[in-house]
Amino acid sequence: MKPPKVLFFDVNESLLDLGNMKNSIGKALGGREDLLPLWFITMLQYSLVSTASRQYVDFGTIGAATLRMVAANHGIQLSEEDAKVALTPLRSLPTHPEVKAALKNIRNAGYKMVSLTNSSNKGVEMQFRNAGLTNFFDERLSIEDLGKYKPDRDVYNWAARKIGVQPNECIMIAAHGWDIAGAMWAGWRGAxxxxxxxxxxxxxxxxxxxxxxxxxxxxxxxxxxx
Incomplete structure (x- = not known):
């Protein structure tokens, strides 16, 4: 099997550990740290609602709005400002323990490495700087430039064109089944x-x-x- 020409990496949960947000999300939701996965899933759901409706807003704005939705469903009062504050740690998440060593090995092997994330350009720039990931990647791509969220097929087609490769020369590396599914249905490979x-x-x-x-x-x- 031939090696892919370009490795595309998802960021949130794939490279960066969302576990550190349990405290801030739990505090916003009255101590319910167990609701972190539900909030993240709800944020993804409404990013797709926005894409399907052609109504783009940035990921952080959707994150704050859906956090208030989760709070309301559990009888918790949460203001718009407090929801935004609760999401502040999203900009400074640590990597999963093995990530930097793995990225170093991949880079040393000569692969072209590109991040492809639902976070905004400013958001992922801050995430990478705070996590010490900037120098591992050749390019950073954000769906903000397209105005559609993964796993819309247009995102993967756009990313391949942006880097100048064919879909079958790309591999999506992600910890989300929906991201792998979207990439593979767009003709990419998956890890x-x-x-x-x-x-x-x-x-x-x-x-x-x-x-x-x-x-x-x-x-x-x-x-x-x-």
């Missing part, structure tokens, strides 16, 4: 980071690489180069 609580979509084509962390995925990618 799934099977982090705890994440599952592939059973109705989508299976990706060629499935591993529990990015370090093990890096080993598979490097092997394709040899």
């Amino acid at each position: 799934f980071i099977a982090r705890p609580g994440q599952q592939l979509y059973p109705l989508a084509p299976p990706p060629e690489i499935i591993e529990p962390d990015l370090l093990k995925i890096s080993e598979k990618l490097i092997a394709l180069k040899n």
